[in-house]
Amino acid sequence: MRNSVRSIGLLAATAVVAAVPMAASAEKLKVALPQKGLWETSITIIGQSQGFFKKEGLELEILHTRGGSETVQAVLSGSVDMARSNGILGTIGGYAKGAPIRVIGASMTGAPDAFWYARADSGIKSAKDLQGKKIGFSRPGSSTHLMVLALIAQYKLDKAKAVPSGGPSGSFTQTMSKQIDAGWSVPPFRLSDIAAGKIVKVVSAASLTEIAGQTIRVNVASANSLKNKREALVKYHRAWLKALDFAYSNDMALEVYAKFAKGVDVKIARETRKVRHAAIRHWQTRPVARPGAPVQVHQEAPEGRRYQRHDRHPGEEIGYQSGAEGPAIAPGLFPRRFSWRYPWRCPTLRSTIMDGQNR
Numbered sequence: 001m002r003n004s005v006r007s008i009g010l011l012a013a014t015a016v017v018a019a020v021p022m023a024a025s026a027e028k029l030k031v032a033l034p035q036k037g038l039w040e041t042s043i044t045i046i047g048q049s050q051g052f053f054k055k056e057g058l059e060l061e062i063l064h065t066r067g068g069s070e071t072v073q074a075v076l077s078g079s080v081d082m083a084r085s086n087g088i089l090g091t092i093g094g095y096a097k098g099a100p101i102r103v104i105g106a107s108m109t110g111a112p113d114a115f116w117y118a119r120a121d122s123g124i125k126s127a128k129d130l131q132g133k134k135i136g137f138s139r140p141g142s143s144t145h146l147m148v149l150a151l152i153a154q155y156k157l158d159k160a161k162a163v164p165s166g167g168p169s170g171s172f173t174q175t176m177s178k179q180i181d182a183g184w185s186v187p188p189f190r191l192s193d194i195a196a197g198k199i200v201k202v203v204s205a206a207s208l209t210e211i212a213g214q215t216i217r218v219n220v221a222s223a224n225s226l227k228n229k230r231e232a233l234v235k236y237h238r239a240w241l242k243a244l245d246f247a248y249s250n251d252m253a254l255e256v257y258a259k260f261a262k263g264v265d266v267k268i269a270r271e272t273r274k275v276r277h278a279a280i281r282h283w284q285t286r287p288v289a290r291p292g293a294p295v296q297v298h299q300e301a302p303e304g305r306r307y308q309r310h311d312r313h314p315g316e317e318i319g320y321q322s323g324a325e326g327p328a329i330a331p332g333l334f335p336r337r338f339s340w341r342y343p344w345r346c347p348t349l350r351s352t353i354m355d356g357q358n359r
Contacts, residue, residue, distance in 0.1 A: 026059040029232050032074045032083035034067035035138070035167050037261035038186060039272050040108060040217075041085050047243025049256045056235040066167055068139030069094075075101060075222050081229050082221040082236070090141025091220055102226050104233060105219035110212045111147050111205030113276055116182045117190060118202050119175060124182060127155040127203040133181035136165030136174060143216045144184055150208040175199070187272040188264045248273065 033041040044060070047053060053060050063080050065071045071086045072094045085107040094101050116135065118124035124133070135151065137144040148162045163180050165171040168189035175183035182202055183190075193199050206212075221233060247253040254269040261269070 026054070026057055027229075027232050027235075028059045028061060029053075029082070029229065029236055030061045030063065030080040031236070032063045032065050032071050032080040034065045034071050034083070034085055034142075036064040037168075037189070037264070038085075039113075039188075039257065039276050042257050042260060043243050043247050044084065044240065045260050046247050046253045046256050047239055050243065050246055052239040052242045052246075053236065056239045058232060058235055058239065060236075066139055068142035068145065070139060072099070072101060072141065072220070075220055075225075078222070078224070081225040082219060082233060084219050085143075085217045086220050087142035087144070087146060088214075088216055088218055089143075089146050090139075091218055093141050100223035101220055102223055103218045104221050104226065105237065106215045107217040107219050108143070109215050111143070111208060111216060113186045114144065114147060114184060114205035115186070116151070116184050116202045116205075117175070117194065117199040118182045119178075120197055120200050122181065124202055125200065127151070127157075127207075130155070130160050130182055130202065131157050132159040133157075134161050134163045134179075136163055136171045136180045136183045138167055138171070138184070139164055146211060146216050147205045147208065148184070150210045151203065151205070154208055154210060155203075187275045188261060188268045191268060191271065 031044060033044060035041060044062070048060055048062075061080075063074060065074055065083070068087055068090045071083045072090050074080045075083050076094065076099050082104065091101060091103060116130075118129075124130065130151075135148055135157075137148040139145070145162070145164075151157070152160050152162065163174075165174045165180055165183060168183075168185045171180070171183035171185065172190060172193070174180045176198075183199075190199065194201055221229075226233070247257075251270075254266050254273065257272075258264045258266045258269040264272075
């Protein structure tokens with residue numbers, strides 16, 4: 001009996017020792033997520049809660065930034081291996097100055113969920129009332145920077161001033177303290193304040209035709225990370241696709257999101273997902289005849305049309321950047337022949353995404 005117990009103990013100890021290399025083999029990947037609490041950047045958090053990245057052999061280390069140049073700096077300094085949803089202006093700006101940054105994926109087309117608001121007692125009711133006013137955006141080089149410039153141009157607000165006001169929370173503080181006249185936000189933030197009558201929604205970024213078909217946010221990595229952690233980046237995006245599916249198909253994702261995004265309950269989380277899903281422009285791709293063939297992309301697919309698997313979640317660009325030469329404005333910004341699973345196009349940059357093969 002004693003020998004049997006000893007044998008069982010030896011087997012158990014062997015199993016533990018054998019398990020250690022497996023656990024130790026998980027590769028650490030540092031990921032920057034701008035604007036903590038946004039639905040778009042929370043897909044990674046949702047996927048992490050379900051173990052999708054762990055199954056790919058990845059251990060994620062998350063760093064939250066305020067977006068724009070702060071995100072770019074985190075990538076360039078080596079603090080992170082990659083960053084999601086960074087503004088295209090900041091990315092191109094950094095590259096133009098010689099920064100070794102590379103676009104590895106597209107994150108958002110247009111600005112379907114962002115909006116500007118004003119105090120209820122300000123008298124500002126529409127975009128035309130913003131003439132001569134101070135309009136907030138997050139940080140220079142961010143996607144909201146691109147949005148506010150498009151807003152000023154479209155509504156001919158030549159006397160208005162774009163003012164960096166930080167994230168949704170900081171922008172709200174500056175608006176209510178009258179430092180700026182109009183703040184910016186995205187669901188779930190400020191929805192309860194609108195319902196309570198504290199603020200009024202002035203204009204939605206979805207109305208900005210100049211950027212409606214443009215990729216305004218991209219996923220980036222340093223040239224060094226792309227060289228040394230290429231496979232890990234591929235694994236990350238493979239797991240992220242599963243997380244995206246889960247986020248839109250399973251209500252458990254709403255609970256995870258509500259817990260992560262402070263001040264958000266499941267009801268608001270559900271509304272945020274609904275707004276996101278309904279507002280974003282739909283894209284439809286045609287099948288690729290052969291690996292490496294360009295993809296034809298059509299904006300505004302007919303209402304009610306059934307989308308292919310990768311268009312099931314409208315607007316979430318889950319095809320990945322490259323395969324084609326980089327645009328003339330930033331040659332080399334897009335790593336050649338670096339693509340994954342789906343074809344796509346980045347219309348802002350005039351760069352065609354090739355058939356998704358990990359080549």
